Amino acid sequence: MNTEVIARAAKAQSGRSRIVVRLLLVTLAAGLVFSILSTLVRGGFAYVEERDAIQAELLQLRDIVQPALTKAIWEMDRASVAVHLDSAARLPALGRIAVTLRMADTAPEVHVRDRTGWTRDETLPVLRRPLTYSPYAGASEIVGELEIFADGRELQARLYREIIVIFITQLVQSLLLAGFVMWMFNRTVTRHVRDVAAHLDALSAKTLSRKLALRDKLYHNDELDQLAGGVNELQDRLAAHLGQLAQYEGEISRHRDHLAELVGERTRALEAANRKLDELSRRDALTALPNRRHFDECKDIEFRRALRTGQPLSLLLCDIDDFKRFNDTYGHGAGDDCLRQVGEVLASCFMRAGDVAARVGGEEFAVLLPGLNAAEARAHAEHLRAQVFALGIAHEASSAADRVTVSVGVAALVPAQMRDFDALYHCADVALYGAKRAGRNRVECWKGEDRCDAGLPS
């Protein structure tokens, strides 16, 4: 593992609770409890041992002083009795020693030596024994009685010392054991677990090729090596998976770009087709002139514009004369051809921007002329009529001429009299009707408008 990873491990560990510390505390607590329990058990044994030891000491004392005392009493040597008692009283385990002197004709004498402040311990037996003297073989006489009591404080003191020693020994053992276990655990487990955690922490897509290696391991082929092997295998799989993912993403990106191109192309084609369709939907298929729909869209716009700006607006309605008869005479195909030619004339006569010449019915055409007054519109209508006449399309059944002619009705907008475009249209229609009634092949202006007849061409 590199130094950067180790440094990161140390930094990460500084703020975390560590397993080894928790384990140490638990081991210490367990050691303490174990020491207490062990001390209690061993204390029980120590009590029995100490009690027996005291008992043995007192028995030994009794065996030592008994013959001397017996002899002193037999000889009535009270001073010697006192010396023996004083000597015996120096034994630390002794609490009281009492000797009763039995003499003939006198009351028994009791000589007692007590240790200062001694306490009676009921668990310790009292040694009582008659003092029997044998002046010669085969004869014996009881000369007194000996009582020995143990000092309970001595037993307590010994027990206390023993328990302290036991407890301290156990505690030291537990601490040493806990310390050793911790050291071993840290050396063989925790340190490596920290390294694994730091390695995983520093892992990213770029460092997947960096393998996990546990440093300074004491033992090999254990669970930690298994863990390290698992981590490295996982990294390998992850790297392979990420590589494949990147490859897929590249392919998806290429497909997406291609798809976007296709969609763009299709969208542009569709928009072009829509524009074409839209244009076609506004155009008459036979004459290629704008159709009624387009005319209807333009008429209101121009009408409102004229009202708003105060600019003139004129309308021509043009109808082929006796067209039914033409069809009847020359056939429907010829009729279509005639319509196409008249349409071309219309297109060529009204080429200003804003002019709208449309086929609005079977053989009927309408022309919107923004900015032109009635006189100017009439002049254009006359020009149109003359151009159609000049086509020279034979029409022997016509009541107006030997060729195809048109009648044109002209009306100019008079805002005070016309509330909407239909009113203007109606006026132009009235004028057209007038032209038809007057013999066709002519231009008529709406008579309600004064300027309409002014400046007419001859």
Ligand SMILES: Nc1nc2c(ncn2[C@@H]2O[C@H](COP(=O)(O)OP(=O)(O)OP(=O)(O)O)[C@@H](O)[C@H]2O)c(=O)[nH]1
């Ligand atoms: N060939 C052809 N004929 C059409 C078309 N649309 C309408 N027509 C014909 O145009 C004729 C119009 O006749 P009318 O409305 O009676 O008018 P007219 O015969 O021109 O008489 P006036 O308008 O009074 O001069 C009808 O016979 C329709 O069949 C078309 O697209 N092609």
